[in-house]
Amino acid sequence: MVCTEFGGPELLAVLEEPTPEPGPGELLVRVGAAGVSFVDGLIVRGGYQVKPPLPFTPGSAVAGAVAAAGTGAPIAPGTAVLAPMRSFGGFASHVVVPATDVVPLPDGVDGAVAAAAAESYATLVFAVTHRVTIGAGEWVVVLGAGGGIGLAAVDVARSLGARVVAVASSESKRAAATAAGAEVAIDYTDLKDGIRAATGGGADVVVDPVGGPAAESALRALRAGGRFCVLGFASGEIPRLPANIVLLRNRSVIGVDWGDWAREVGGPEGNAALLTDVVDRIGRGELRPPVPESAPLREAGSVLRRIGERRVTGKVVLVP
Incomplete structure (x- = not known):
């Protein structure tokens, strides 16, 4: 699937090309599933901080089987792998990647689950290993908890022994967050008071991939020493967080950019x-990402449209 101009995802077009060949130290991976994210739609529209040169193929992570190995590549053909894409390119039937980038999949880990989880779970595992500490028993509030990144946040926080409050806009998304391990699920109505009531006084950590007006309400709901993690702005609105609220009670605002x-x-x-x-x-079994919805690769544009309009609960993969 090729993007020849920045704009709506319906502009993506199918391009047939010969199957590429791996060079020295490279692997040819036959794609079984390509992960799709909100960020992919931003990139296609030209609204992301990284703008690839046109034309390009979107897609940041795939899972599949090694079809061929170049000279010196240490992974044998037939191996099931997860492959991150350095410069996009995952929405394809085959990709060539450096062997050093590829991760063999453990037995029992489904390729579609791995491809769907790669970006969202990498973001959250990066967050809790490099950017913020979440302790057992702490209250973690997740905004946008029914989306891919939100469900990953719920699952990762649960795996650390935290108590999770999921905030989501629909009953189905709140149900998905509860199934992922949230102890409480609420909507955005009177959010500051809702968080304080659910947590018995205030949250220890807020995970926010949404931005917009909910961000300040959640920031105000942090208890002393609380940490507010900025992951993105799915609402389309970058909030202006008041510095005095950060100062009060020794709160912190932490950027997370995996x-x-x-x-x-x-x-x-x-x-x-x-x-x-x-x-x-x-x-x-420490992390339990849900099985993603699947769609044909040729429907990449419509899938990105649904994700951009926040009509998807969980994750979707594209299947060539």
Whole structure:
């Protein structure tokens, strides 16, 4: 699927090309499932901080089987793998990736689950291993808890022994968050008071991938020493958080950008180690991502449209 101009996801077009061949140290992966995220839609519209040169193929993570290995590549054909894409390109039937980037999947970890979980769970595992501490018994509030990143936040916080309050806009999304491990699920009505009532006085941590007016209400609901984690702005509105509310009671605002870390500080080796940690936790049953919805690769545009309009609960993968 190729994007030739920035705009609506319906502009994506199918392009038939010869199957690529891996070079030295590279792997050809036959894609079984390509993960889809809200960020993919932003990139296609030209609204993300990273703008790839046109034309390009979206998609940041795939799972599949190694179809061929270039000279010196240490992973044998037939191996089930998760492959992050350095410069996008995942919405395809085959991808060529450096062998150093690829993570073999443990037995019992489904490829579609791994592809769907890669971006959201990597973000949250990065958050709790590099950016913020969540202790057992602490109250963690997750905004946008019915989306892919929100459900991952609920699951990761649950795995650490936290007590989770899920905030979501519909009954179906709140039900999904409860199934993922949230102890309480509420809507956005009177959010500050709702969080304080649910937590018995205030939250220890807020995970916010939504932004907009809910952000300030959630910030005000933090107890002393509370941490507010900024993950994104799915609402389309970047909030202006009042510094005096951060100052009061020693609150903190923490940015969480796994993508920037993976490109710069962590690099391919650090990112591969992080993704290995993610799939190992899934394989051990510590993390329990839900089975994603699947759609044909050719429907990438309509899937991105649904995600952008927040009409998807959980995650979707594209199947070539």
